[in-house]
Amino acid sequence: MNEAGLTLTSLIRASIKSGLGVLDREIRHMRKDIEWGATTSETMARFEISARTVMITRTTTHTIKANEAVSDIRTVLQIAAADAEASHRLKP
Numbered sequence: 001m002n003e004a005g006l007t008l009t010s011l012i013r014a015s016i017k018s019g020l021g022v023l024d025r026e027i028r029h030m031r032k033d034i035e036w037g038a039t040t041s042e043t044m045a046r047f048e049i050s051a052r053t054v055m056i057t058r059t060t061t062h063t064i065k066a067n068e069a070v071s072d073i074r075t076v077l078q079i080a081a082a083d084a085e086a087s088h089r090l091k092p
Contacts, residue, residue: 009040
């Protein structure tokens with residue numbers, strides 16, 4: 001857990017209240033998957049498939065792997081953000 005006491009699963013649940021615009025529908029689907037017993041990794045993988053963009057696929061894959069390695073959401077998001085930034089810098 002991070003300073004706010006959130007795991008990735010808790011963050012997904014809390015994001016519903018944040019109003020993330022175009023992601024609201026996907027976040028609701030993720031929350032329902034978790035409520036029905038799916039793991040966070042399974043839920044994120046389903047989101048990755050439905051999003052079908054290179055950047056989301058890459059970031060989601062790294063988020064899944066980071067979340068499986070550590071449960072601290074702060075660390076998970078730092079890893080995913082660092083990867084996204086590196087990927088962006090490498091683009092021609």
